[in-house]
Amino acid sequence: xxxxxxxxVGEILAKHGILVAFILFMIAFALLNPRFINSDNLxxxxxSSAILGVMAIGVTFVVVSGNLDLSxxxxxxxxxxxxxxxxxxxxxxxxxxxMFAMTMALGALIGFLVGYLKLNSLIVTLGMLSxxxxxxxxxxxxxxxxxxxxxxxxxxxxxxGELLGVPVPILMFALLAAGLTLVLSKTPFxxxxxxxxxxxxxxxxxxxxxxxxxxxCYLISSFCVAMAGLIQASRSLGSQNTVGQGLExxxxxAVILGGASLLGGSGTIFKTVIGVxxxxxxxxxxxxxxxxxxxxYIVTWVIIILAVWLDIAAKRGQLWxxxx
Amino acid sequence: xxxxxxxxxxxxxxxxxxxxIALDHVSLDILPGEVHALMGENGAxxxxxxxVLGGIYQPDEGDILVAGEKTILRTPLEAKxxxxxxxxxELSLAEELSVAENIYMGELPRKSLxxxxxxxxxxxxxxxxxxxNCNFNAQTIVGDLSIANQQMVEIAxxxxxxxxxxxxxxxxxxxxxxxxxxxxxIIEDLKSRGVGxxxxxxxxxxxxxxxxxxxxxxxxxxxxxxKASDTNQDELTQLMIGRSLEHTRPDLSQSNGDVALEVxxxxxxxxxxDVSFKVHAGEVVGFYGLVGAGRTEVAxxxxxxxxxxxxxxxxxxxxxxxxxxxxxxxxxxSLVPEDRKGQGLxxxxxxxxxxxxxQIDDLTVSGLTAPQSEQEIFKKYRDQLEIKTPNWKxxxxxxxxxxxxxxxIGKWLSMHPNLLIVDEPTRxxxxxxxxxxxxLIRELAGQGYAIxxxxxxxxxxxSVSDKIVAMFHGEIVHTxxxxxxxxxxxxxxxxxxxxxxxxx
Ligand SMILES: Nc1ncnc2c1ncn2[C@@H]1O[C@H](COP(=O)(O)OP(=O)(O)OP(=O)(O)O)[C@@H](O)[C@H]1O
Ligand SMILES: [Mg+2]
Numbered sequence: 001x002x003x004x005x006x007x008x009v010g011e012i013l014a015k016h017g018i019l020v021a022f023i024l025f026m027i028a029f030a031l032l033n034p035r036f037i038n039s040d041n042l043x044x045x046x047x048s049s050a051i052l053g054v055m056a057i058g059v060t061f062v063v064v065s066g067n068l069d070l071s072x073x074x075x076x077x078x079x080x081x082x083x084x085x086x087x088x089x090x091x092x093x094x095x096x097x098x099m100f101a102m103t104m105a106l107g108a109l110i111g112f113l114v115g116y117l118k119l120n121s122l123i124v125t126l127g128m129l130s131x132x133x134x135x136x137x138x139x140x141x142x143x144x145x146x147x148x149x150x151x152x153x154x155x156x157x158x159x160x161g162e163l164l165g166v167p168v169p170i171l172m173f174a175l176l177a178a179g180l181t182l183v184l185s186k187t188p189f190x191x192x193x194x195x196x197x198x199x200x201x202x203x204x205x206x207x208x209x210x211x212x213x214x215x216x217c218y219l220i221s222s223f224c225v226a227m228a229g230l231i232q233a234s235r236s237l238g239s240q241n242t243v244g245q246g247l248e249x250x251x252x253x254a255v256i257l258g259g260a261s262l263l264g265g266s267g268t269i270f271k272t273v274i275g276v277x278x279x280x281x282x283x284x285x286x287x288x289x290x291x292x293x294x295x296x297y298i299v300t301w302v303i304i305i306l307a308v309w310l311d312i313a314a315k316r317g318q319l320w321x322x323x324x
Numbered sequence: 325x326x327x328x329x330x331x332x333x334x335x336x337x338x339x340x341x342x343x344x345i346a347l348d349h350v351s352l353d354i355l356p357g358e359v360h361a362l363m364g365e366n367g368a369x370x371x372x373x374x375x376v377l378g379g380i381y382q383p384d385e386g387d388i389l390v391a392g393e394k395t396i397l398r399t400p401l402e403a404k405x406x407x408x409x410x411x412x413x414e415l416s417l418a419e420e421l422s423v424a425e426n427i428y429m430g431e432l433p434r435k436s437l438x439x440x441x442x443x444x445x446x447x448x449x450x451x452x453x454x455x456x457n458c459n460f461n462a463q464t465i466v467g468d469l470s471i472a473n474q475q476m477v478e479i480a481x482x483x484x485x486x487x488x489x490x491x492x493x494x495x496x497x498x499x500x501x502x503x504x505x506x507x508x509x510i511i512e513d514l515k516s517r518g519v520g521x522x523x524x525x526x527x528x529x530x531x532x533x534x535x536x537x538x539x540x541x542x543x544x545x546x547x548x549x550x551k552a553s554d555t556n557q558d559e560l561t562q563l564m565i566g567r568s569l570e571h572t573r574p575d576l577s578q579s580n581g582d583v584a585l586e587v588x589x590x591x592x593x594x595x596x597x598d599v600s601f602k603v604h605a606g607e608v609v610g611f612y613g614l615v616g617a618g619r620t621e622v623a624x625x626x627x628x629x630x631x632x633x634x635x636x637x638x639x640x641x642x643x644x645x646x647x648x649x650x651x652x653x654x655x656x657x658s659l660v661p662e663d664r665k666g667q668g669l670x671x672x673x674x675x676x677x678x679x680x681x682x683q684i685d686d687l688t689v690s691g692l693t694a695p696q697s698e699q700e701i702f703k704k705y706r707d708q709l710e711i712k713t714p715n716w717k718x719x720x721x722x723x724x725x726x727x728x729x730x731x732x733i734g735k736w737l738s739m740h741p742n743l744l745i746v747d748e749p750t751r752x753x754x755x756x757x758x759x760x761x762x763x764l765i766r767e768l769a770g771q772g773y774a775i776x777x778x779x780x781x782x783x784x785x786x787s788v789s790d791k792i793v794a795m796f797h798g799e800i801v802h803t804x805x806x807x808x809x810x811x812x813x814x815x816x817x818x819x820x821x822x823x824x825x826x827x828x
Binding site for chain 2: 182186187188191192194195198199201202203204205206207208209265266
């Protein structure tokens with residue numbers, strides 16, 4: 001009897017481990033520092049997680065389709081620089097769509113290389129990470145980009161504005177999450193993304209055009225990156241060329257924390273969002289507890305390793321395998 | 325034999341999965357030098373029981389006794405260390421590695437400084453492959469081998485250790501008759517050396533040919549052990565499925581429908597050339613031949629998985645260009661592929677989603693998937709094919725092998741194709757369901773479907789086909805009608821020694 005209870009607990013953990021971890025974690029930090037759970041702090045964390053979250057939602061598509069995207073950080077720098085520049089040259093009304101088009105052209109290029117030419121996504125996007133960085137520097141001439149008339153523009157709305165009392169970045173994050181959840185879990189396209197990532201050969205035998213699906217996943221990912229760039233640019237109305245540096249790993253961390261398999265075929269937007277929030281709250285919690293901000297880099301890594309290990313242990317039914 | 329102590333005993337084994345009692349207090353013993361057959365319907369628990377023996381699953385309750393001693397087998401390597409060798413139903417080879425590396429995985433022979441002793445490795449393995457009459461060598465990359473040959477590699481693994489027990493889980497599912505003969509010789513040899521053998525199969529002829537005792541499982545429960553010499557097919561069937569089967573040979577009506585598929589001079593590189601044949605509506609055309617004869621490749625080319633190098637394909641009299649499976653599906657062609665795990669299923673996806681995958685674009689309400697219609701399709705084929713699963717959400721990878729195969733069949737039947745191609749449709753399917761599927765194929769033909777059946781099982785080909793196309797080395801040797809075919813002629817044809825004028 002006791003054994004079957006244990007087994008049931010194990011099953012719940014294996015299925016919803018990430019949620020359980022999230023709740024335990026929130027309780028722990030709340031006990032350590034009561035300020036942690038006041039609503040201003042919570043809202044602040046969600047707000048500052050929005051950029052990471054928007055990007056992670058896009059990358060979830062790529063990961064579920066069985067690929068990686070390490071280029072999103074440098075692509076986000078590109079979007080930010082481009083939209084700031086075009087704001088002054090074309091005005092925000094034209095500049096924003098133009099920036100989306102340019103960013104998604106990069107996404108299309110990656111999608112073409114990984115989908116149609118079947119090149120390894122790790123190599124392609126790692127290369128793109130550096131190539132896009134070069135592109136951004138070429139575009140900006142290496143200088144920081146600033147909006148000339150910061151007081152005379154409504155462009156700050158996306159990063160700083162509020163609608164009905166809710167910060168606009170959070171609204172955009174939430175709307176994107178809801179919209180793309182629908183796409184991934186309730187449309188034929190979404191189903192095909194899981195099939196391609198789960199077993200590409202079987203998907204092909206089922207008449208699913210693998211290359212095209214992968215292509216669209218990268219397009220979606222670049223769309224999300226453009227949105228993140230928009231929020232970033234709008235928040236500070238000026239930016240360095242390296243604003244997105246290192247974000248690709250945080251994004252990947254959030255997606256893995258959410259439980260998506262790097263082998264493809266599993267993961268959901270909802271879980272990714274939880275992963276993003278966990279990362280955000282951990283970083284915030286560490287600051288509140290009084291640790292230096294750079295400790296978060298180390299802690300983030302430890303948490304990812306823990307998450308991956310627990311995931312494998314749950315599948316194996318034991319914490320480590322006694323032989324090899 | 326009764327005086328001998330068993331090499332292995334299983335006592336009151338219980339194993340449950342969420343929603344399934346896979347094994348319910350099952351006991352079994354295996355004597356040295358016997359072939360102990362394990363039978364039961366798809367999902368009865370055979371593979372699970374053997375996985376418990378092989379150290380892959382831990383039982384919830386019950387004991388395993390190796391040579392009379394209570395033993396806990398935590399991993400496959402521990403089981404192997406106790407002399408228990410497991411040849412899996414689902415192939416588990418590393419496709420990028422050579423045959424030799426696969427066979428000695430984890431135990432490669434070493435020279436000083438831990439270097440792999442390749443020459444010893446290759447010569448040892450070539451010696452084993454020689455005993456198995458294999459037509460490939462130690463250095464061949466496994467991914468380049470046909471499924472049957474990959475199966476032979478699995479079998480070769482068993483010959484590398486001092487085994488006390490060898491478990492064969494449906495070893496012949498993808499072997500040809502000639503390869504089976506080799507396998508049975510090997511089993512005889514192991515037997516004579518006192519090895520205990522567990523043999524799982526759905527094929528009665530084999531079971532009676534090689535086994536000494538037969539144990540039956542049903543719905544996870546032990547139903548008894550019979551001496552092969554004291555029982556017969558009917559008694560066994562009764563024990564397995566609780567009823568006996570009518571041996572009605574499905575009636576083969578000469579079709580007079582229009583030509584549904586015509587293939588003219590189809591070639592594909594070195595795989596096959598100048599293949600021409602017709603399939604009428606309401607007709608079942610069987611393709612028979614040895615592995616490598618090109619049958620699967622012809623099917624895959626018609627289905628758009630391969631690019632033809634020359635030739636023409638006509639559907640209902642119209643010439644069609646098929647460049648992808650999507651094209652083929654749009655033209656109303658379904659293909660149940662040969663390899664369910666690699667080609668047929670997304671193992672991590674649930675049963676329902678797998679089944680509706682090819683038609684997911686058509687199952688929508690204002691752009692979103694329609695779970696209601698998906699559910700209906702799933703239920704219909706679950707009931708028709710008697711698929712055993714706790715519910716539609718079950719991950720397909722967790723179903724028993726035979727039930728996985730039924731999901732693939734359901735998936736393609738639900739497309740209501742004009743042309744249905746089935747490649748080894750009953751691989752791994754139990755006796756009861758097998759005759760159901762044969763009846764189903766005949767029934768579909770009766771409804772006007774044009775059907776191609778590819779099979780390595782002579783009885784299957786003979787019982788469902790109106791016309792039999794025999795292939796040898798990538799060419800069609802002869803096309804028989806069901807009235808003028810005999811087993812002898814077929815065997816000659818697929819070995820390339822058939823001469824129609826002599827046989828007339
Ligand atoms: N890992 C698993 N998770 C959940 N259920 C499982 C798992 N493995 C097996 N089962 C279930 O246990 C039952 C027994 O399966 P098993 O594979 O032993 O059947 P089998 O007798 O080998 O059938 P077949 O003839 O089709 O190979 C099935 O209902 C199957 O769905
Ligand atoms: Mg089985």
